[in-house]
Amino acid sequence: MTEYSGKNLKSFTADELIVLCERLREKIKSTVVKNGGHLSSNLGVIELTVALHYVFDFPTDKLIFDVGHQCYAHKLLSGREDGFETLRRRGGLSGFPKREESAFDCYNTGHAGTSVSAALGFAKARDIKGENFNVIAVIGDGSFNNGLVYEAFNSLRPLNTNVLVILNDNGMSISPTVGSMHEYLEQLSQNAQHIAKVEKHSNIFERFGFSYDGVHDGNDLFSMIAKLSEIKEKLKTQSVILHVLTKKGKGYSFCEENPQITHGISGGEKKQAVSYSEAFGKTLVEIAWKDKAITAVTAAMTPSLGLTEFFERYPERSIDVGICEEHATILCAALAAQGLKPYYAVYSTFLQRSFDEIILDICSQNLPVTLCIDRAGISGEDGETHQGVFDLSFLNLIPNLTVAVPKDIEEFKRMLVASASFNAPLAIRYPKDCARIFGGTQGGELSNWQYISRGNCNVAVLACGERALSLADDVNGEIAEQGLNVTIVNARIVKPLDEKFLQGLAETVIITLEDNQLLGGFGSCVCTHFADNSDVRVKCFAYCDKFIPHGTAEELMKEYGLDGKKLKEYILNNAVR
C-alpha cells in the first residue's frame, strides 16, 4: 500500500489532495505515453476518483467502472502505484478492472453498459445476505446508450435495492455520443445552468425510481467530495443518479483538444503501416461510389474502424447508432430486407453482443449483410475482454453464413470488392495490423482456397489469415534448410469449408493454423471433415481453452498455441518424403 491509499487518504488536507491529483495525472500521463492505453478517459475522472476514495470505504464499499476505460486513478489509489509502470504488459497490471489483481476491483468490465446491472447484483446480494455497504457504478454517457442500462434501470424497483449510479458525462464514447438520450443529457445540463433545479416532471431517471442529482462539475474535487458525502447519507434509503460533467483529457491540453484520437493510444514508437481498418474504409468508399445500395453501419467506432471518410463522403448512407451492437445488427438486416447492401463494421469482441441477431435477423432470413470484423484474433494489450479469438467458432455454427479470412491486405480489398455482388450473409474477419503480402493468384476470393506453395512431403498446412500464413511461411523457410518443404494452402473461406479442395489434397498429414480458439474453430471443422477417414491425420494449431490476458500479440500467440517452434517440431516429426 502506498502512503495515499485507503484510510490514509481521509486524513489528507485540501492542499495534499490537490497535490495528489496532480501526482496521479502525471503518473498516468507518463505511463500511458510509454505503454499505451486509455488516456483521455482516465485523465477526466481523476478528481471524481479521489473524491470517491475520500468519501467511501473501498473495498468494503463496491466500485464498478463501466467498460473500465477510466480505472487508472482507482488502481493507483488502491495500492498499485508500485508496478503501475507494468500497465498493459504481459504479467503486469491490466488496463481494466480485474478481481484477480486486487480486492478493490470487485467486478471485471470491458464491454459497455454492464455496470448498472452488476451494481444491482451486488446490492441485491448484500440485501439478501443482510450485509451493509454501498455500491457505486461509474458510467460514461457513451455507455448510457446501451440497452443494458435501460434493462437495469427498469428492474430497479422490482429489485427494491439501493445503488449509486454516477453518470460521467463528457459527451464522448470513442466517437462523440449520439442519440436522443445524449440530447436529453445535454438538455439537463443546459437547464441546470439556467435554472436552479431541473424541472421535476421532466426527469426520465426518476421514472425508474432514482433520485436524480445533477448537473455538477466532476472535475471540481471539493464540490465532488461534498456532494458524495451528502449522497452517502441518501443511499441508506434510496437509489441515486449523480450526473457530473467531466472534461475528457482534463489537464493535458493536447488531449483536451483531441479527445477522440487520445481516447486510447499506442505506446512507444511503433511505425504505422497501413492498417486493415484504413484499407477497409478506403475500399468501401470506392465501391460505394458506383453501388448506391452500400450503406455503412457502426456502433460508436467510426474512426477506429476506418470509416471517417465514408461518413464524410456519403452521410446519407452512414449510420452510427451509438454503443448499441444488437440494434445495429437488426438495423442492417432490415436495410438488407428492403434492398440495400449494409456493411456492419465492428471489433470482433463486440460482435459477441450481436450473436442472437446474427443468427436470427441476418442468417435465418438469409439477408445480404456483410459483417466486417476488425481486431480479430489476439488483439494484445487490452487483454481478456478485447481478444477477438472466438469469432470463427461462434460464426462457424450459424447456417447460411459465409466466413472469409483474407491472407493479406491486398486479398482483403479484393474480398470487399467481391462482397458487393455477394447476395447472402457474409463475414470477413481481419486483424488490426498488416505486416506482409503473400503470393497467390487473384480470383475466387469468396469461393475457394488456393495453393500458396507446393511441398515435397506428406504434410500440408492449411493457414487461415495473415498471421497464420506468416507462421507457416516462416517455418517453411526454416525447414527448407534441410531440403524439406510443406504444401501451404490459403484457407481463406472457413465456412463453408472448401471440401473439393480438401478431397483433392494429396498429403496425408494436415496441419491447420488459425488465429482463433481451437474449439469450434477452423481446425475443428477440418477434423470433423476427416474424422471418418483413417488415411488422413489432422493436427490443429490454435488457441487453447483459456481466457487470454494482456500482452503483445507476439507473446500471446506463442504462449497460447500459435508457436512456430512447435509447428516446426511437429512437421519435422511427421514429414515423410
Place this chain on the structure above:
Amino acid sequence: MTEYSGKNLKSFTADELIVLCERLREKIKSTVVKNGGHLSSNLGVIELTVALHYVFDFPTDKLIFDVGHQCYAHKLLSGREDGFETLRRRGGLSGFPKREESAFDCYNTGHAGTSVSAALGFAKARDIKGENFNVIAVIGDGSFNNGLVYEAFNSLRPLNTNVLVILNDNGMSISPTVGSMHEYLEQLSQNAQHIAKVEKHSNIFERFGFSYDGVHDGNDLFSMIAKLSEIKEKLKTQSVILHVLTKKGKGYSFCEENPQITHGISGGEKKQAVSYSEAFGKTLVEIAWKDKAITAVTAAMTPSLGLTEFFERYPERSIDVGICEEHATILCAALAAQGLKPYYAVYSTFLQRSFDEIILDICSQNLPVTLCIDRAGISGEDGETHQGVFDLSFLNLIPNLTVAVPKDIEEFKRMLVASASFNAPLAIRYPKDCARIFGGTQGGELSNWQYISRGNCNVAVLACGERALSLADDVNGEIAEQGLNVTIVNARIVKPLDEKFLQGLAETVIITLEDNQLLGGFGSCVCTHFADNSDVRVKCFAYCDKFIPHGTAEELMKEYGLDGKKLKEYILNNAVR
C-alpha cells in the same frame, strides 16, 4: 386470396367488419385448440389487425410484429385462410411471420424487442431509396422491457425517419410484465382515464422524438380505424407511438381469465408426463431449503421454467427481470461475485441473447453461476426461431465453463443437487419432455462419463442426453437380433471432454450422438480429440448446417440428422466382432 383480403376489405361495411372479426376469432380458436400455438395473444389483437388492414396498404406498407405471437389474424387477412389448418405442422404455415411464406410478412421475428429496430431499418432504407410507404411495428408491453427497444428509440432522431410503433399493452408477456416501464405505462393509462390529455412534460416517448398518442381501446374496431386513419396522415411528417390497451384472450372467456396458461398451448390430447421444467423447479426448491445462497433468476418465464413454487416459497431469493436476458445474466454474475449461488433458468434459444455476458461476466470471472437451459435441442412446432440446437456449440467454445447434459430426468435431479457445491460456471441443458429413464450407477454426475452397456464389437456410441441415448438404445435393441451389440456411453459432460474415458475406450469406431448442431458441438470436439490418431475413426450424428423449421420433434430429428435408420446402417457397415 380470400374474399376479405387486401383491397376487398376496404369496401366492407361496418357490419361485415364485425362479422369478419368473429370469423377470425373462431378460426384461430378452433385451429389453435387442435394444433397448439399462441392463443390468448392472438385473440387480443384481432380488432387491431383488421383495423390495420383496413387503413393501410400491405404489402406495400410494412407491418412488423414483435416476437410474432400475434400474427395469426394478419396471416388470415393476407391470403392464408386456405391452409391455416396446417399451422405449425411440418410443411404447413409457421406460427411466426415468415418472409418465405408471404410478401405480407416483411420481416421474421421470434425473439423479443427486435421490431422497432427492424421498422427503423425499413424506414431508413425507404428514405435512402426515395420510396414511399408506411412502416409499422406492433410490440407488446412485455417486449418493451427489452433493451433493444431503448436502443432503437435512442436512434430515432439520428436516423431522422418516420415510423409508427403500436404499443399493444395487455399487461403481460408470458408472465405478467414487471418493471418501472410497465408501471409507467400503467400510470399513463390511469392518467388517460382521469384527464383528457396526458401531461405533456411527463411523457418519456416524446423525449425520444415520438409523437405519443394514447391510451386507446385496442379492441374497439371502429375507434382503431378512425385513430389509424388519423395517424396515417401524421406519419408523413413524424414518428408516432400509438398506445393501445388490449385484452389478452379477448372473446374467449377461459383465455381472458387465464391469460398466462393460454398464452401458448399444446394441441391435441398429448399426455402430460413430468417435464424437466417441473423436475427443475421441484429440485431447486428442495436444495434451496438448506442452502440459503441459492437464488433463482428468470427473464419473464417463471411458470414455463417450472419456477412458480420457488418464487412462492422464496420470494426474497426470486428475481424476474422481465424480458432482459442480458441483464439477467450480469445480475447473476454479480450475485455470485458477492457470495450467492444464482441459477439462471432460460430457454436454450433465448440464452443466445446473453452470449457476450456468459463469456465475459460469468466465465472470464470464473463465477459459480448455473445456467439451467430448458427446451434444448429441437423444440418442435415453434420452428427456426425457437430450436435449441446451437447451445452446445456456442457454450463449448467458452473457457472455464462446464457443460452437462443429463441422460434422463433422474440424473438431471442429481446433477442439480451436485451443482449446489460446484464452485465454477456450469451449464446444464435439457429438453422439455422426459420420456425414458436409463440404467447406470449414481455418482460423478458433474465429473465423468459412464458406460450404459458394453458391446461385443469395435463400435462405441457416445450419446449425449436423453434423446440421443434413446436412439442409441433403440438401435442397439434392433441389432441385437443379429447378435450384435455396441458399447453405449453416457457422455454427460460435453465440456470438458472426459479425456481419460476416451483414452480408455477399447473400441476403434466411435459414434457420437447429440441433439445439437454438428458444427462446434459435442461430436466435433471428439473429432478434434482423435484427429491426430489414425487408429480411431469418428462418425458424428448431429443436425446438419441448416435452420430447422417447425414440425414435430420426431419428424425433425430424423430429417435433420438424428435418424435411427442411418445410425443402424452405419453400425452394421462398420462393426467388426
